[in-house]
Amino acid sequence: KNQVEQSPQSLIILEGKNCTLQCNYTVSPFSNLRWYKQDTGRGPVSLTIMTFSENTKSNGRYTATLDADTKQSSLHITASQLSDSASYICVVSDRGSTLGRLYFGRGTQLTVWP
Amino acid sequence: EADIYQTPRYLVIGTGKKITLECSQTMGHDKMYWYQQDPGMELHLIHYSYGVNSTEKGDLSSESTVSRIRTEHFPLTLESARPSHTSQYLCASSEMSAGPNEQFFGPGTRLTVL
Numbered sequence A: 001k002n003q004v005e006q007s008p009q010s011l012i013i014l015e016g017k018n019c020t021l022q023c024n025y026t027v028s029p030f031s032n033l034r035w036y037k038q039d040t041g042r043g044p045v046s047l048t049i050m051t052f053s054e055n056t057k058s059n060g061r062y063t064a065t066l067d068a069d070t071k072q073s074s075l076h077i078t079a080s081q082l083s084d085s086a087s088y089i090c091v092v093s094d095r096g097s098t099l100g101r102l103y104f105g106r107g108t109q110l111t112v113w114p
Numbered sequence B: 001e002a003d004i005y006q007t008p009r010y011l012v013i014g015t016g017k018k019i020t021l022e023c024s025q026t027m028g029h030d031k032m033y034w035y036q037q038d039p040g041m042e043l044h045l046i047h048y049s050y051g052v053n054s055t056e057k058g059d060l061s062s063e064s065t066v067s068r069i070r071t072e073h074f075p076l077t078l079e080s081a082r083p084s085h086t087s088q089y090l091c092a093s094s095e096m097s098a099g100p101n102e103q104f105f106g107p108g109t110r111l112t113v114l
Helices: none
Strands: A004-007 A010-014 A019-025 A030-038 A045-051 A056-059 A062-067 A072-077 A086-094 A102-104 A108-113 B004-007 B010-013 B019-025 B031-037 B044-049 B076-078 B087-094 B109-113
Touching (some): A004 A086, A010 A019, A019 A108, A030 A062, A045 A056, A045 A072, A072 A086, B019 B031, B019 B087, B019 B109
Parallel strands (some): A010 A108, B010 B109
Antiparallel strands (some): A004 A019, A019 A072, A030 A045, A030 A086, A086 A102, A086 A108, B019 B076, B031 B087, B087 B109
């Protein structure tokens, strides 16, 4: 069964600190992995995308890593800001469908305190 | 920010009412999707469309129906709302090109059925 598991479920950090969010998946055949940021009451917005051959991708203070062998990904946030408070969702696509079926994790709820 | 819109953003209605959630996109995307998301849970695909006059049911069984008469418009209808329909509904769209493409999400409609 295709699944995406994220940890931790929630995380509280102080402004300016770094943090790392984890994602493990069993989706096969793998196509790509995206990290989305979802602010409260809003739709998800894509932060990064990685394909099978990529193992690191950065977008400003966000750096995602991918280990396709162990089927793990992480999202590292550097020098956190209050606006980083949101749910971060790991989303994996498979190569098996023309629809581009997405498999969603439940997200990590990040809260940044001043 | 993606050019995909949903109305209303919030809706509180009584049991038995008929409702239509609107979704429009101005990106010319052929593929459109409806997801249901409960707090702290992953997004579940309930409907999708490859283009005009194409509608398919998603992974999660839903009593709602959809239509796709115009490329830019993908409304979702509940004939008789029940408290179990209380949830957040997210609309998304993506390009038709082969393989999984980035899905752009609307801001969502939070539905509460009393």
